[in-house]
Amino acid sequence: MSGPRSKGSGAAPGPAPVPRETAIRPGGQQRMPVPAGTVIRPGGWWTPMSPEGRGPGGGPSRGPESVGDAPPTGDPRGPLAPQRPDPGSADATAKAHEGAQGLTGLEPPAATTGAEDAAGADADGRAPRAPRRRTGELAVYFVYDVGLVGTGDPAPVLEAVLGAGVRAVQFRAKAVPDGLAYRLARAVRRLTAHHGALLVINDRLDLALAVGADGVHVGQDDLPADVVRRLWPDGLLGVSVRTPAEARAAEAAGADYVGAGALRSTATKDDARVIGLQGLERVAAATRLPVVAIGGITVADLPALRRAGMAGVAVASAIARAPDPGRAAAAFVRAWQRASG
Ligand SMILES: Cc1ncc(COP(=O)(O)OP(=O)(O)O)c(N)n1
Numbered sequence: 001m002s003g004p005r006s007k008g009s010g011a012a013p014g015p016a017p018v019p020r021e022t023a024i025r026p027g028g029q030q031r032m033p034v035p036a037g038t039v040i041r042p043g044g045w046w047t048p049m050s051p052e053g054r055g056p057g058g059g060p061s062r063g064p065e066s067v068g069d070a071p072p073t074g075d076p077r078g079p080l081a082p083q084r085p086d087p088g089s090a091d092a093t094a095k096a097h098e099g100a101q102g103l104t105g106l107e108p109p110a111a112t113t114g115a116e117d118a119a120g121a122d123a124d125g126r127a128p129r130a131p132r133r134r135t136g137e138l139a140v141y142f143v144y145d146v147g148l149v150g151t152g153d154p155a156p157v158l159e160a161v162l163g164a165g166v167r168a169v170q171f172r173a174k175a176v177p178d179g180l181a182y183r184l185a186r187a188v189r190r191l192t193a194h195h196g197a198l199l200v201i202n203d204r205l206d207l208a209l210a211v212g213a214d215g216v217h218v219g220q221d222d223l224p225a226d227v228v229r230r231l232w233p234d235g236l237l238g239v240s241v242r243t244p245a246e247a248r249a250a251e252a253a254g255a256d257y258v259g260a261g262a263l264r265s266t267a268t269k270d271d272a273r274v275i276g277l278q279g280l281e282r283v284a285a286a287t288r289l290p291v292v293a294i295g296g297i298t299v300a301d302l303p304a305l306r307r308a309g310m311a312g313v314a315v316a317s318a319i320a321r322a323p324d325p326g327r328a329a330a331a332f333v334r335a336w337q338r339a340s341g
């Protein structure tokens with residue numbers, strides 16, 4: 001669903017089964033088709049790509065075959081352990097995409113995970129809030145960029161980040177083979193659901209549906225926002241904008257929030273166009289939608305971004321590349337609370 005080759009993170013296609021470590025380089029992105037007429041309903045490995053070959057937090061890289069070693073959810077079979085699909089659920093849809101590797105560890109749709117309270121129960125504490133009503137949880141929105149973190153087990157980074165109070169994760173996998181992207185996204189779904197956090201998939205409606213994500217984020221060169229909204233009426237929909245006009249169009253198309261940026265240039269997305277703080281302010285003034293700033297954001301930016309009317313910050317490298325991602329995430333959460341108080 002992305003435009004022709006978004007830059008900033010890409011992967012060399014890897015053979016099946018999952019390669020032990022897949023190098024992430026700019027390149028093409030494969031697609032997984034959504035069957036026509038699909039009814040759309042809401043719903044570990046660790047091989048970070050640091051030049052030193054060390055994982056976030058300084059730990060060693062681990063191969064995918066160690067997935068079952070350290071289950072994040074208490075499932076002794078590990079994060080990709082088989083789950084029984086609910087017929088008609090996104091899980092069942094996903095099973096159809098399993099292929100020869102037989103991994104079936106898809107988390108059920110969010111509405112049935114049992115994580116509803118943490119996932120945002122209504123004031124009465126009974127009914128889970130629909131993803132579209134949870135934009136307040138985008139305050140510190142972690143972009144889990146496979147180009148930064150690698151194709152290894154998402155658990156160490158995400159357990160740390162989610163444990164630090166981050167309530168929303170975007171899964172961004174550029175130029176990653178479909179099967180691998182699916183398995184990674186499924187593991188991320190499992191972890192986010194366990195923590196009651198939102199999961200938004202970058203670019204790809206098909207992948208979002210396949211793993212039972214809460215939403216999808218599309219840019220100006222991706223599948224048009226009004227088309228996504230028509231196909232997924234209940235999904236949380238984010239749209240990237242740079243101008244007031246784009247923000248108004250996103251609102252008209254049915255977006256739930258806009259991602260605005262870049263605040264500054266960033267190695268995570270080398271084709272990002274900088275609009276700066278003033279550009280962000282202009283976007284915020286043009287729409288009633290929550291505006292999430294993105295692009296090179298650090299903790300020190302949060303007070304100014306809050307004053308500029310931002311509803312949140314989307315952050316990749318300042319967390320993923322930090323020596324201790326959990327600590328970095330906690331600093332963002334604290335700084336946002338302070339800036340908002
Ligand atoms: C929260 C948020 N805002 C903006 C973007 C950028 O989306 P896009 O312009 O489609 O670029 P890619 O991320 O697809 O390269 C985003 N991902 N998230």
Ligand SMILES: Cc1nc(C(=O)O)sc1CCOP(=O)(O)O
Binds near residue numbers: 240261314315316
């Ligand atoms: C994914 C993305 N979109 C951008 C935009 O300007 O639209 S900037 C960006 C990268 C965000 O990562 P980091 O926090 O490492 O800069």
Ligand SMILES: [Mg+2]
Binds near residue numbers: 218222
């Ligand atoms: Mg995009």
